[in-house]
Amino acid sequence: xxxxxxxxxxxxxxxxxxxxxxxxxxxxxxxxxxxxxxxxxxxxxxxxxxxxxxxxxxxxxxxxxxxxxxxxxxxxxxxxxxxxxxxxxxxxxxxxxxxxxxxxxxxxxxxxxxxxxxxxxxxxxxxxxxxxxxxxxxxxxxxxxxxxxxxxxxxxxxxxxxxxxxxxxxxxxxxxxxxxxxxxxxxxxxxxxxxxxxxxxxxxxxxxxxxxxxxxxxxxxxxxxxxxxxxxxxxxxxxxxxxxxxxxxxxxxxxxxxxxxxxxxxxxxxxxxxxxxxxxxxxxxxxxxxxxxxxxxxxxxxxxxxxxxxxxxxxxxxxxxxxxxxxxxxxxxxxxxxxxxxxxxxxxxxxxxxxxxxxxxxxxxxxxxxxxxxxxxx
Numbered sequence: 001x002x003x004x005x006x007x008x009x010x011x012x013x014x015x016x017x018x019x020x021x022x023x024x025x026x027x028x029x030x031x032x033x034x035x036x037x038x039x040x041x042x043x044x045x046x047x048x049x050x051x052x053x054x055x056x057x058x059x060x061x062x063x064x065x066x067x068x069x070x071x072x073x074x075x076x077x078x079x080x081x082x083x084x085x086x087x088x089x090x091x092x093x094x095x096x097x098x099x100x101x102x103x104x105x106x107x108x109x110x111x112x113x114x115x116x117x118x119x120x121x122x123x124x125x126x127x128x129x130x131x132x133x134x135x136x137x138x139x140x141x142x143x144x145x146x147x148x149x150x151x152x153x154x155x156x157x158x159x160x161x162x163x164x165x166x167x168x169x170x171x172x173x174x175x176x177x178x179x180x181x182x183x184x185x186x187x188x189x190x191x192x193x194x195x196x197x198x199x200x201x202x203x204x205x206x207x208x209x210x211x212x213x214x215x216x217x218x219x220x221x222x223x224x225x226x227x228x229x230x231x232x233x234x235x236x237x238x239x240x241x242x243x244x245x246x247x248x249x250x251x252x253x254x255x256x257x258x259x260x261x262x263x264x265x266x267x268x269x270x271x272x273x274x275x276x277x278x279x280x281x282x283x284x285x286x287x288x289x290x291x292x293x294x295x296x297x298x299x300x301x302x303x304x305x306x307x308x309x310x311x312x313x314x315x316x317x318x319x320x321x322x323x324x325x326x327x328x329x330x331x332x333x334x335x336x337x338x339x340x341x342x343x344x345x346x347x348x349x350x351x352x353x354x355x356x357x358x359x360x361x362x363x364x365x366x367x368x369x370x371x372x373x374x375x376x377x378x
Contacts (some may be wrong), residue, residue: 009196012203019210023277026217031114033224034270038113040231044259047238054256054356055243062260065267072116072271080112084170118217118274154224163226195328201319213276220269227266234259244273281313288368297357305354308343313365326355 048054048062101116198200238259241252248256286309289295290302302309321329333339334347345354 004298007196009200009203012200012207016203016206016210019207019214021211021218023213026116026159026214026221027114028111029114030112030117030217030224031112032219033228034113034117035110036230037224037266037270038073039067040235041263041270043351044235044238045069047147047235048256050131050141051241051243051245055245057200058257058260062263063262065260068271068300069267073113076112076116078205079115080109080306117220117270117272159215161256164326169199194324196324196334198319198329202315205318209276213274214302215276216276224269227262227269230262231266234262244289273283274316279310279314280317281310281362283310285313285365286361290365292364295357295364296360297353302357305343305345305357308345308354311343312355313361316358321359326352330355 008073043063045066211343238256241256242247245253286306288304295302311313330350330352334350337347340347340350
């Protein structure tokens with residue numbers, strides 16, 4: 001039997017999924033190196049803790065770094081724990097193992113570290129660390145499954161996954177994996193082709209962003225390898241300094257100060273998120289938009305549908321829509337009961353004014369960024 005030719009949308013979605021898988025592979029690799037970096041930082045910290053009479057300013061600095069790393073480690077452990085719970089819970093619903101984007105069968109400590117670093121302990125957007133319980137699990141599950149966990153038998157409803165994706169993972173995955181689950185069936189072929197073209201553009205956009213994210217992930221790995229080597233050399237040196245700061249030579253004391261700086265830069269490699277995988281439209285963006293006096297949407301209505309506006313702003317980021325696109329997208333969204341439920345909007349409430357608000361919010365962000373950039377360049 002002759003195999004049916006794949007549509008442009010299907011090919012675009014496959015390319016997006018392949019890009020997701022490649023990104024996941026880099027996150028797994030990142031986890032392996034962050035684990036080693038954390039071990040080296042713990043080892044050098046233990047050496048510092050044994051040294052007496054360290055000046056208070058230096059001690060305060062490395063004690064603060066110790067606390068930051070502890071919080072990062074706790075977050076990684078939480079992601080792993082929540083993931084394991086979800087896996088057990090969903091065992092009877094569908095196979096989690098078969099859905100993970102890179103063939104990851106378990107969420108071990110190393111992979112959890114990779115996820116924690118990728119999405120950050122603290123960022124200007126919503127980081128996994130700021131989410132609690134199920135939300136953090138959903139974000140990790142949605143990412144690691146490339147969205148398929150969200151739609152398939154992984155235990156997450158499409159709407160719940162959409163919210164998770166609109167948080168730490170932001171614009172990623174949403175088009176190809178979540179929203180295409182049963183919401184794009186339109187009555188006429190012409191309408192279907194038109195809406196398929198919109199989703200094709202979204203998938204193609206995501207591929208470009210994934211490719212940039214992989215470059216950023218690989219650059220982070222290279223930096224971690226370099227810093228880890230420096231830390232190992234520092235550990236060897238410190239072991240020859242003795243345990244009393246006052247009895248050390250001036251050169252040794254200077255070296256210790258340099259090693260505190262090294263610990264700082266290495267810690268930043270653990271906690272700073274991968275920018276390419278952060279939300280493109282954040283709660284901060286929304287707050288600036290809703291405070292804008294010239295916006296068309298009513299302030300109270302905008303606040304009521306904040307989650308919807310942020311989620312769809314990430315989904316439609318850098319996508320140009322005409323009036324027909326808007327109407328077809330609205331019809332698609334309204335037909336997704338799970339998504340409407342998770343975004344706290346009824347089918348009746350979900351009207352074209354909300355789509356217009358999303359586009360206005362994105363336009364305001366573009367204008368604001370241009371003004372800021374021009375101000376810097378002048």
